Amino acid sequence: MNTTVTVALAAGAVVVLVAAVALRLADRLGLPSLLLYLALGVVIGESGLGVQFEDYRLTHTLAYAALVVILAEGGLTTRWGDVRRAIGPGVALSTVGVVVSVVVTGAVGVLVLGYDWGFALLVAAVISSTDAAAVFATLRRLPLPRRLAASLEAESGLNDAPVILLVTVLAESLTGESTQPWWLIGLVVAVELAGGAVIGVGVGFGGAALLRRVALPVAGFYPLATLALCILAYSSASLAHTSGFVAVYLCGLVLGNAALPHRAASIGFAEGMASLAQIGLFVLLGLLVSPGRLADAVGPALVIGGALLLIARPLSVVASLVWFRFPWAHQVFISWAGLRGAVPIVAAIIPLNAQVPGATTVFDTVFVLVVVFTIVQGWSLPWLAQRLRIATPVTPRDVQVEAAPLEELDAELMQLTVPEGSRLHGVYLPELRLPEDAAVVLIVRDGRSFVPGPTTRLMRGDQALLVSARGSRAEAERRLRAVSRAGRLATWRGESGAASGTD
Template structure:
């Protein structure tokens, strides 16, 4: 084998291992992991170990591929019960909020740095998109109101698409390419977003239907097939000139909230792939930067970042959320939690690839801005949440059911864990009132398995294995959810166990 390939494989493996260890270090130090990955890339680059890497086109391609995986994981791990209450705020933040942020940031850049309007709008567009990886990783560790957190997650999952289209249009204008009027551009953006939404939802529902009915030969194929469907949604949408980023996120959202076989394993696989994509992306971006140029970008980055954080972002949040009666404390937190990460740096490669004059300066400014303000914002979010008194610890009451088809028997195998706060605690098995062709066949308590009887009570922390006929699986799962939420008298209390309720 070629020695170069062997060395590349060894270096890649070492980078992943070091990044995994660095993740533990970042948790202890309270620093966002993306900074560790970026610094690792810088250390490998021209100012460190001397790796020369200047391929902007490759970075852009791999960056888009990594963002597809990250958005797919974001959709797969987002609960529809949270998102359905945050569709309005999240969508408005991703559209109206982005537009307000771009215009305000550009106006301040023109005023403070004497940029031309089109160049300032390009810079504003690049930095106005919140980063899905940073938002998902940071917010899900904090005990926040679900609707507010879901609004931020949905914003970060959807705002990449309109911003990418604007960056491409502005880059073309700045190099003197063929231009169209702004209203035609606006219509095209809306059309691409709508088309991507339709394709993503359609492929998501179609893929969920297929996975529920296909008995794949290996359990490991289910996670691969699920992620492949998300990638297919992106590719299909992009091929017909609609928004692939919207399509992949919505496809993941539909699949992640469907009753898929081996769902827990699929989610774990998606989270692992998203982490790997983040590591590779941030290390690659760290390699691409030239540290010798960064000192000149510090002052512009601080000015633009400060304007974005203290003026543009708050105004965009107020303009977006004033219609939804969001409390002022939550609006303040959303303003502070507009985290930037890989997305703005990847977007900054687009003008370089298009050979926009001054594009390298944009890249340097964005890189410094992301590093500085990730430290400022990311590390302070827990304290800000406490100061605003919006931290709301949530005790899980619902169950997480993983199912797998037993194709030859025409049956379904289900596994569940009784969480803290669940009203399944203390319920006798007959009181579950499962369908006649469904039964609990094994219980694992304190690491010890046993076959239950009619006198067995479920306890907190129990894991249970159930078998049901294929046609009764959905009814059995609904009954388990209902009892988990409302107890043995769930039906009297009007609890039907629908998966769209709070879980």
């Protein structure tokens, strides 16, 4: 047993290290890293090193766990100021857009491939969800308008839940396990989504209040506690028979935008865990596939994928965004940027577990579709953004403040770095007009530390430590953000320093 565990640990460590090198290679090639992780799983599997793995139930369980971590990280790293104006489009794309996409793609499956309606709708539902990991990883490298990028991120974070529910219902109907009328099923799905949203937001606000008031003995507990709260939101929602995926994303969104102790460290920890979850998930899915069967799936995958990309996705975007006054160029980009990844492949495991006739065909078709269209879309998105003239390089002016509680002093220790383009550059410390019980106590510049005086100016690249009374921390942060965005006359220019973004 000990030898088995040791070998398993060694194999896992090697896989993670190889995946880390693959991530570097993916960045250079401009490809989503998921393709290289999938390839790594295929190499390890039955047609490569010969590892036999066909445990769909275990894969289903581990995949759900990985998706929970990935969605938590997506919420934690999304700024509420960016997503606030995009929540309407995001919800529309993840509901109305999903319905339109499923119906149109299913119709193509019936008319072109000769599928019956139940099976065609199942295949269409499986591929209708955009993938949070692929969207976050790809779009955050592109200089896009905030509202556009936030709409796509909100869609990818919110559409997993309705799609998983829809695939489950369709799989049960094909096996005769569900005989409920469609209107009742739609009502149940709506209630589950709403319930998950309420639980996720509630756990997020409650957890944020708890972490602000409890001084944990070790700073490293804060990142663990933050991620644990997101997982608690998922578990609570699932146990309440509501949508756990909606709950975990919204809980992460609330926590990621709250003034938490060691917030930057918590987000960095979540990013690392999400990367680990992505590696494990995609390698596992690569292990599960049988390359010998994929040749027969290429034709159906190209037909279904082409219908989705060129017909169903554009129609779903138009139907979803008609009320939100998106420019046509933005709608074209959103239509092309509906990236697929792990979520459709995970959804394809549901029919396998339910023993739906033809489920293997669904899985193979979806696997080929994800690989082919990830390559096509991943490489073409930067080019398309330039052709549509929507690439908008933005020089960061906002500052990120990380705080740690000084419990015995009833104070807060804050750390900030002056970013490139920030109007904090050249500002004298008295011009910050911080609260009376807040002060800059140390500056690190070019690797040298010094205690600042009244005539000290902040410079780009400076790292500064500030101490404030606990009650003044929020005001000090607002003032720092305001000056960073609008300069020393920020108040006169109407800049309040609120933690929000603009289009």
